[in-house]
Amino acid sequence: MEITSLKLINFRNFSNLELNFSKNRNLIIGNNGEGKTNIVEAIFVLALTKSFRTNEDDILIKENNNLYKIEGNIKSSFINNYKIIYQDKVKVVKINNNKINKLSDYISNIQVVFFSINDLKLIKDTPNTRRKLINLEISQLNNNYIKYLNYYNKILKQRNTYLKSTFNINKSYLNILDEQLIDYGLKIFNMRKKFINNINDIISNIYNKLGGKGKLFIKYKSDYDDLDKEEILKIYNKYIDKDLNLKSTQYGIHKDDYIFYIDDKDIKNFGSEGQQKNSVIAFKMAELEIFNDTNNDYPILILDDLFSELDIKKIECILDYINRDIQTFITTTDLKKVKNKYLKNSKVFQIKNGEIREDFYE
Numbered sequence: 076m077e078i079t080s081l082k083l084i085n086f087r088n089f090s091n092l093e094l095n096f097s098k099n100r101n102l103i104i105g106n107n108g109e110g111k112t113n114i115v116e117a118i119f120v121l122a123l124t125k126s127f128r129t130n131e132d133d134i135l136i137k138e139n140n141n142l143y144k145i146e147g148n149i150k151s152s153f154i155n156n157y158k159i160i161y162q163d164k165v166k167v168v169k170i171n172n173n174k175i176n177k178l179s180d181y182i183s184n185i186q187v188v189f190f191s192i193n194d195l196k197l198i199k200d201t202p203n204t205r206r207k208l209i210n211l212e213i214s215q216l217n218n219n220y221i222k223y224l225n226y227y228n229k230i231l232k233q234r235n236t237y238l239k240s241t242f243n244i245n246k247s248y249l250n251i252l253d254e255q256l257i258d259y260g261l262k263i264f265n266m267r268k269k270f271i272n273n274i275n276d277i278i279s280n281i282y283n284k285l286g287g288k289g290k291l292f293i294k295y296k297s298d299y300d301d302l303d304k305e306e307i308l309k310i311y312n313k314y315i316d317k318d319l320n321l322k323s324t325q326y327g328i329h330k331d332d333y334i335f336y337i338d339d340k341d342i343k344n345f346g347s348e349g350q351q352k353n354s355v356i357a358f359k360m361a362e363l364e365i366f367n368d369t370n371n372d373y374p375i376l377i378l379d380d381l382f383s384e385l386d387i388k389k390i391e392c393i394l395d396y397i398n399r400d401i402q403t404f405i406t407t408t409d410l411k412k413v414k415n416k417y418l419k420n421s422k423v424f425q426i427k428n429g430e431i432r433e434d435f436y437e
């Protein structure tokens with residue numbers, strides 16, 4: 076899959092920008108604050124309808140304007156045109172100029188694997204961050220996932236509101252909510268489990284190829300593990316006093332976590348900085364393969380500012396690993412860090428004061 080062109084209107088620091096990309100490597104070069112991340116952020120928003128660095132779309136609108144537009148042509152078997160227009164708190168998404176009413180029907184058409192320096196902290200971060208990342212990835216693979224997640228969160232909210240509102244619970248009402256919660260929860264649990272199993276089939280091998288030692292795997296930790304609906308329902312009943320005390324649902328897949336291990340050591344507590352970073356890199360590389368296995372097409376790969384956090388050797392290891400039919404975007408402040416070998420067949424975009432100069436290296 077590749078993005079052949081991108082058009083931005085009033086997105087971040089760009090009033091009006093039109094770029095045509097290489098199907099191989101695209102390097103976006105510029106000093107700090109010139110808008111490198113803004114460009115790859117636009118590609119991310121085009122794919123997922125929201126940004127990785129803010130939940131507020133108003134922030135994405137160029138200062139002193141009232142709307143932003145992102146448009147891109149995406150080539151897989153065919154070329155399709157995608158558009159996102161945000162104005163007056165309303166977001167409209169279109170495929171080939173047809174308005175798509177549900178965002179969940181739009182997402183999963185464009186697949187992106189995005190990798191930034193923040194991701195390198197994934198293992199140390201909170202379970203919530205890890206859940207968000209995995210949600211994002213599975214939503215791109217299967218659009219039912221977002222639908223189930225939306226239903227689950229809606230019922231969970233309803234249940235928590237009910238717990239807050241009463242001391243005298245109506246057991247049969249709660250039971251109905253619990254059953255619905257578990258039905259969607261189990262669907263989500265199974266999709267997460269399958270995804271992690273698929274990752275585990277290949278991640279250790281990739282980790283070793285990238286120079287890591289030992290066996291890397293991810294343990295999917297969930298309250299639902301190994302239980303069926305009846306058993307989970309019993310646990311909800313058993314914990315009802317605790318839930319009422321704390322006025323929220325203590326048990327369920329909204330508490331899931333993903334723990335990275337090398338051999339039998341949990342990397343969050345026992346791993347070095349380098350092992351943590353390398354494990355995340357292997358995870359992202361494994362994702363490329365999972366996307367390719369699912370869609371018979373590699374996703375678009377974005378590496379935002381990795382050069383500032385990783386040593387040259389590691390970066391070259393990554394660039395060699397992805398030296399295949401994968402459209403790649405790399406942002407960096409310093410083109411000198413990129414060896415000539417990697418400039419071959421690349422398009423270079425130099426940003427300065429909102430203007431872009433293009434070069435092509437043959």
Ligand SMILES: Nc1ncnc2c1ncn2[C@@H]1O[C@H](COP(=O)(O)OP(=O)(O)OP(=O)(O)O)[C@@H](O)[C@H]1O
Binds near residue numbers: 086089107114137
């Ligand atoms: N809504 C907006 N309107 C106008 N300018 C914006 C808006 N949002 C962000 N900017 C500007 O965009 C710039 C940041 O862009 P970006 O994060 O893409 O920089 P960068 O080139 O990736 O820098 P770095 O090398 O530090 O990562 C800032 O100068 C900021 O002022």
Ligand SMILES: [Mg+2]
Binds near residue numbers: 113
């Ligand atoms: Mg940046």
